[in-house]
Amino acid sequence: MTDIARGVQLRRCGAPPPIRMVHVGLGAFHRSHQAWYTARAADSAHWGIAAFTGQSLDVAERLNAQGGVYTLIVRGSAADSFETVDSIVAAYPGVDIAAFVAVLGSHDVVVLTLTITEAAYHLDAEGVLDLDDPHVCHDLAILRAVFAEGSALDEVPPLRSALARVLLALEGRRRSGAPPLAIIPCDNLPHNGYLVGQALASLAEMTSAPLRVWLETGISVVSTSVDRITPRMSPEDSDEVFVETGVVDLAPVVTEEFSDWVLAGDFPSGRPAWETAGARFVADIAPWEARKLWMLNGAHSVLAALGTLRGHALVSGAIDDPVCREVVDALWQEAARHLPDVEVTHYAAELIARFRNPRIEHRLVQIATDATTKMRLRIVPVALRERAAGRPAEGCAAAVAAWWLSDTGDAPREGGSNGLDRAVACLDTGLAHDPTFMAAVAAAVDRIRRAVAAEASPGEADRARRPQNSTTLGGRS
Template identity: 45%
Template sequence: MTPPRRTVRHPVRIVHLGLGAFHRAHQAWYTQQANEAAGGWGWGIAAFTGRSPEAARILAAQDAVYTLVERGPEADTAAIVESLSVVADGADADRWRNAVADRAVAVLTLTITEAGYRPTSAALDADLASLSAGGAATTAPGRLVDGLRARRNSGAGGLAVVSCDNLPDNGRVTREAVLGLAVSLDPSLAEWIDAEVSFVSTMVDRITPATTPDDRETVRELTGYDDAAPVVTEPFSEWVLSGDFPGGRPGWESGGARFVADIEPFERRKLWLLNAGHSLLAYLGLLRGHRTIADAMHDTVCVAALEELWEEARTELPFDDDTMQAATAALRTRFSNARIEHRLGQIAADGSQKLGPRILDPVRSRLAHGSAPGRAETGVLAAWILHLLDGSSTDAGAIDLVARLLVHPDDDARLAVEAVRALAPDLADDPSVTEPVRHHLGALRADRSFATEQPSQGAL
């Protein structure tokens, strides 16, 4: 067995929590690009696992070096990534504290999933008790507070905490989670964090499916290495960041990262184009018998609805036509890449959490500007209702709604109002929203496509 070989070990200047495939396809890859552009000297990452130590165990056996495979529509390309200098079990509290307290470290990045920012009260209380007694933390906010306390105590100075999860305004969310726990543990620590630590918001985008045994064979064929921990991802990547870096940062712009004053428009663009498009293709595509995003992109009905959805969002986003055309062109290419399997059933999960920011927020924007809700937007809501009714949904947040829908499964008017009320109570009494949903339900039941016309004003 010949694993990929290390040619350089960069000094650790970044600590990362959440050693998963996305981190290795995204932030670690951008750091690799920055190091190469700097001529060899660069920034090394000490990456800690979030839950299971398995990823650290496997990577440590090959000196934390791995292969990144970019899977294009026609072929694969492979590159060796060695920006990870150290990998470790996140449960090793002493090693974590020492890493965060290191004066050479200037950046602390996170990929802990959306749920990691909002642990239960019981879990936070347990962390508070453990940290008060000098013990370890188990939640992500607890680990951050533990590491930052060690840094404060060492006199190492401030650093930037950079969230890289799909969460709007993730820097603010991280800051609130950390300070909320810190102030209960030690008010003086909270004051130090508030004064010395910056919380950077980011928008991240790169589809990274789970690695398979076939992928490892592909790496062997491309490189000659036996890599137990390769990462497969799409060629496209995007990273937009907003915030301060008091101790410096890598030149991530070498890989295409952008630094902006206001990240919110970029978050909306992603939610209303990529994520909303995924939801549309998931619910409409499943109704029409498709399995993956790429399958749905071969269906002219799905594609026409997708293009209409993007046109509806276009008027609500503060970007010029050239930028919007480039964004949607990139999405067409990405969605059509059949060699990146993105399953509709996976995307359809948790619609009760996803459809608010993806679909209802652009509807609210249109209403605020005097426009009617988009035909494709309301069609997504109708397709989601039928998805809930067909028994295939695993949405824990929609259990009560499904029970209410099943009381009157054939009353489309009531279904529309119930579903809109569950997602957006402020819109449930607005017939300009609920009536098109009702209209779409009838059309979808008839031919599994959205209604070609909106209901007349008289129907409202």
């Protein structure tokens, strides 16, 4: 590592903005996305963030030592640029429930953002609160007791789920008459605003009738689509900041040049002017969610399966493999037919440029985790729409074939037609009983087997990259 002892410690210059926002899930993605948009908004001087980690003390300590400010390293394909982000005013460990209740209970706070991962909402396969989850059961028992007794909210036993902690703090807002709060989930959870709102309502129904009534007017849950590749920090990042700027930064963040944020919903007590920083506000989030899910995430699932079969390790190498690119293009053509009015052609061109960036490492093995669930969300909806329109859905079929053949997924693939039938049935029974689609999948299996037998070697981008830490996309891969 570079000797940075002689450097100047990064500090906040001037008075911080007042805390009017709270964030849960303080990590690299929040700092490259929502905090960055807030810092770049035209009215940023009026919108400070109090951010809570998941469980870690480390990030909060490092940020607080710098007054909340940090360097964002924007990693282009040729060079990096450096920007100081100062929207985070205070950072807290997520386990500090008393601080969370107090900060979110402030009448000045009118926005709450979340990046906690999809699993941390504890929803079942139908998208409703999972009442069999042991963390949910544990928290329900505590909330019932606290609300029934009218206990002080800053002295409750530890809660295990983020939504239970949010509900506890919302009870504090109800008791104090705080203004309505906009809650913005920023994870890759389809229909995230609706699902999170329903989950909070379910928790309230089982714990406090007055709170359940208050939620009708006390909160608004906004739906969002978020997108920015954000690698995790490595020690070399702090070294680079010092070498390039002369400043010692204990908590830099690396991200790509591209960023996107689409929001739909109400902000009853105000919000930052995020549109001045490039965010978009729309009436219907669904097509924007689908565009990202089917095109970006769908392509990633193709590359994770087929790229690995072809000998690649990184997205940047797999996207330039003509065999992989052919399937991605076919999938995108099919998806585009069902994505009106969301800038599909321009978005596809941007995706190719992002995927090709050799300086942003995105490992295929990471994307391949939980492959079956991802295929259901990313590929099956397009396939069903194509078949309903009378088309064979060959791009989707090739994606399914690659998933079946890949040994990087979450289960071994059985050989033979019966194994293929059963595997597709795990994705969607209707597709498994569709002879046209199954014929397209079988044909794609044969083509991919021949292509794999051609002994493709990793692309130049794969060989050129040194190993680095893993990457998160839009908060999660």
